[in-house]
Amino acid sequence: MKKVLIVDDEPNIIMSLEFLMKKSGFEVFIARDGSEAISIVDNETPHVVVLDIMMPKVDGYEVCKYIKKQKGLSTKVIFLSAKGKESDIQKGYDSGADFYMTKPFSTKNLMQKVDELTN
Amino acid sequence: MEFKWLVILFSFLYLGLLFAIAYWAEQNRHSRWVNNTYIYALSLAVYCTAWTYYGSVGRAANEGLDFLTTYIGPILMAPLMWVILRKIIRICKVQRITTIADFISTRYGKEPFLGGLVTIVCVIGVLPYISIQIKAISVSFSTLMGTVIYHNDEFSFFNDTAFYITLFLVVFTILFGARKVDANQKNTGLIAAIAFESVFKLIAFLVTGAYVTFYIFNGFSDVFTQASALPGYAELVTINKENGYSNWMWLNLLSMIAILLLPRQFHVSVKENCKEGHLKKAMWLFPLYLLLINIFVIPVALGGNLLFQDKMIDPDTYLLAIPVSNHNALLAMLTYLGGLSAATSMIIVSATALAVMLSNSVFMPVILRSKRLSATSTDNLSMILVRSRQTMIVLVLLFSYLYFKYISGQFSLVSIGLISFAAVAQFAPAALLGIYWKGATRRGAVAGIIAGFVIWFYTLTVPAMVSSNILGQSILTEGPFGISLLKPQQFLGLTSLSYINNGFFWSLFFNLVTFFVASFFSVRSTRETNQAEVFVDIFKYSTVYESSIVWKGTAYVEDIKSLISAFLGKERTEKAFGRFIADNNLDTQSAEADFRVVNYAEKLLSGAVGSASAHALIATVVKEDHIDLSDVFNILQESRQVISDNKELKQKSKELKIASKKLRKANEELKRLDKLKDEFISTVTHEMRTPVTSIRAFSEILSDNPALGLEERLNFLETITSETKRMERLINQVLDIEKMESGKLKMDLLPVQLNDIVNDAVNTVRQIARDKGIKISLNLLPGLPLVKGNKDRLMQVVINLISNAIKFCAIEQGVIEISTNSGHDAVKLTVQDNGHGIPAESQELIFEAFYQGRDQNLKKSEGSGLGLTICKKIIERHRGKIWVESSKNKGSIFTFSIPLGNLQ
Structure with missing residues (x-):
């Protein structure tokens, strides 16, 4: 079973993402801020991480860099953020993300991308 | 015998060095080494003469602390320099005034008589003072030789070192103090030499003082301890309770005036001043200098009293006699040269100042008045002027020498110095009141100075004449013709003041009274009125001086130019006129002179010949019309x-x-x-x-x-x-x-009870809190005063604060405490939670709308979006304040206050 890590600080968004991932057959891990995400990554190796940027404690860019440093290419990272400026997106790819999607997002597009990256 | 020649050699080597310094400074007159505020401050120390160098010790040994007044006075005056001295400097710069005589004469309408009068008083007052400098040189020389000569008539000129030194000073002063026609030009060389002398005498005094205090004795306390066994010690180190304080006050006042008006001080502080700004530093450097040069005076005086208890040694010579009696030849030589520098600096500057005064305020007016001369051309006038000044230097120094030789043998250094101060103090009303009071008149000035001078002569000079046996004793003991009220030293029955103060007090008293009375009862001439305006309000007129001297008549530019060029040379005259006409946008072609040109010419001439003579000279080439005061x-x-x-x-x-x-x-x-x-x-x-x-x-x-x-x-x-x-x-x-x-939101403010609002708010959120297991405790002050407020909006604020508190409360055992309170000028409401608190750096920011903090990617706590911003705005509409106190893991306390005063 493939593993997915959802990192967001909005409970309702987590709830929707959790539903979508479970339906697609993922084992789901949840982190509510950056540092929680890092400690999960330390123990598990998720196949894909859906990552918010603006979070308390450690921001998404830092988490992404950490994941890429620890896990290399084996863990894919998709940013899912309300930050939609060109510079924000560039920064996301610079920190090693595999894809960047802005909120609000299309559930279909997201799941398509997740499937694409995990196969 | 050999030592004597060595001393003479060193004396002339020292004078040669002075010459070299002056010469070098003249060559480098624009260098900043010679034009700076330190040189200016040091040149002011020409105040410290041989009278300071030797005489202070003498005074301290004989009379105790009185000597200090001579230095405390100037120190007291120092802060006032920026007010008084700067004004005098500005007046003199603008009008090209070079001497105190010219200053007073110009103020009162440039009549030659007043300038002459001031000059004569100066000469009579200062000549003896110069002579005691020569005496100091002579006495110090013989002390150094070990031979005590007090008064030696048969001692011929040709064997007297002081005579040769005087001759040298004549040459020096002529070369560096009186070579230029325009007395207004700076004597850079002379000032550099004086500044050097100031440094030299200070060092010599400090070295010898330290030698006496720390080498011969064992420090300050040793000197004082040993001296306390001497008879009369207590009188020497305290001020006499009976009359000492008033004497002390008058002596201070005397030297306060002297520091401004002594011809040599006027010369260095006013005439040779290059920048008013130099005063700023001099105002503290000069007092510092005075402080330093007095440090060792009392130890040396007491030390001398101890060392020479049973020997007949003149205390005036202690400073030199101590190293001599200890056979320290090197130190003795240094001390002697220090004394020489103190004496020579005073002689040089005083002679220069007196010579300029004599030639500009006495000689030139007399020459110009004689018909013989006005018939001849003015071509050779500038030569006459320079020669007269040089002749005056020779005469001043020669007379000073003769005075020393035949008269001053009898006096100690001290009395002559103070008598001289008192003579100069007679100018204080005319000069110092004249620059603040427009009502002072020429008659007042003349009458005051004459009255003061007569009393000065009677009370201070007559006793001196008695003591040198020129007059009989009876005038002092019984008064003239047996009238005891007129005894010079207890004039009009005043017995509480010392001899000097008695003279100073009465001379100044009569001077002032006459000055005021005559001023009130005399009418000022037009020219005098004009000068009074310019002097008193100099800071208003200094930029437009030429248009502020009012004058009516006819004159031709060519005539004026040829007159000026007789003194300043053709080239300089053309240049000066060219610049002036251009600066003032005057017609260059006009043959008839504008009145400003005439004033400018007179000012140029004043620098050379003094204001009274300048005015007389200008009068020869212009036809002046009568002018009304109203004009x-x-x-x-x-x-x-x-x-x-x-x-x-x-x-x-x-x-x-x-x-x-x-x-x-x-x-x-x-x-x-x-x-x-x-x-x-x-x-x-x-x-x-x-x-x-x-x-x-x-x-x-x-x-x-x-x-x-x-x-x-x-x-x-x-x-x-x-x-x-x-x-x-x-x-x-x-x-x-x-x-x-x-500002579109209307918010009606009516009297409200905050406690009621809190109760209503708590009712609406109670259920939510209960669901989360949070306890809300209320602590409301009964009888809380009403404030003016909007009930709905305040409710919004309270609900917002409680909602936030619910969000941030500790997850287990959450407690929220709400309390109201009343201070003397406001009611307060606080909402306290027991959550994890707000970091200090965010406490201000949480009230800003969506403030993101420094890191745009880190999210701040939820719920702090717009709610607090709105709360803040609502509270501000009530003229209140809202703030938060919080520390990590100790919860947060949100407080707002609404002033009681808004309920009106």
């Missing part, structure tokens, strides 16, 4: 108008500057607000994306999954509803803020 004031009014126009312009440009500064500030403020607005919009839209994201995600889930269970479906629909509500709330908040910012 004077009209024209002065005009020249003042020029100044005030100028001032207005300055004022306008100042206002412009302020306005542009304000504009710049407003612009910056606008930019800041613009940036805030941008930030606000981007954060609001960002904040709205969150609920929209959830709504969209669940809507899609619901439509893509028709087979969802009922429970799940309901859960998702509820979420959509709550996120929609969140969206709605956000929109309302934004609209609220917009309304409040633009």
